[in-house]
């Protein structure tokens with residue numbers, strides 16, 4: 001095991017692999033500051049990654065943790081889920097401490113971004129691993145002279161042994177938007193199970209979410225992201241997504257810390273941050 005920070009090439013793309021002294025490791029692409037692997041200390045891979053991903057600048061990677069910014073989904077005129085996942089970020093700081101390893105990537109506006117989103121901004125993504133835990137923090141600063149607003153998400157693809165075995169707890173009683181129909185409901189179930197296409201935005205989801213598999217679990221918390229998105233494309237959509245294997249839906253579940261329903265508003269000079277924490281249990 002190599003402890004530390006390694007600059008590597010991952011499927012042809014520049015990446016950083018961080019490894020904590022306890023053996024926890026994560027790999028982050030410069031493209032999109034996209035986490036493509038997370039293995040907790042002594043554990044197995046906990047993120048789903050499609051090997052049909054293009055792994056090309058300008059195209060989104062399918063799996064891992066896409067950073068959706070400054071637009072969630074199609075809620076605006078930008079490319080779906082924003083442009084941040086399509087471009088290269090700069091690695092600014094990586095280090096290993098006594099019981100953690102961390103890497104930080106930044107993205108600022110440039111001519112191309114200003115053409116489609118006329119704002120001066122600085123975005124930072126910090127990944128920290130320690131033992132059984134992964135922290136992902138997104139920071140946004142408005143560096144311009146006008147107010148800006150954005151939506152976004154840490155679009156985390158969790159790796160599942162078999163998605164039909166999974167029970168998701170912590171969403172009971174929440175209002176949610178069922179994205180395919182555009183209709184809102186209240187969550188009446190105690191455990192959410194995935195047995196069909198599921199694409200929901202749970203509003204103001206303030207409790208932690210527990211993703212239980214028969215043999216292991218993940219506890220997912222967040223700060224400052226108001227919403228939780230749960231997505232599985234199921235069979236028909238999975239087959240229609242070119243960069244996902246036909247049966248890919250069986251082995252993935254997206255549980256996303258998201259700011260969707262109420263865009264984040266930033267006055268000139270103002271900053272915001274949001275964090276998703278995942279603990280392997």
Ligand code: TA6
Nearest residue numbers: 060073080081155179199229231
């Ligand atoms: O977060 C769920 C979602 O918005 C779904 O509606 C689905 O389209 C998914 O994201 C994936 O989007 P992508 O652009 O990566 O294919």
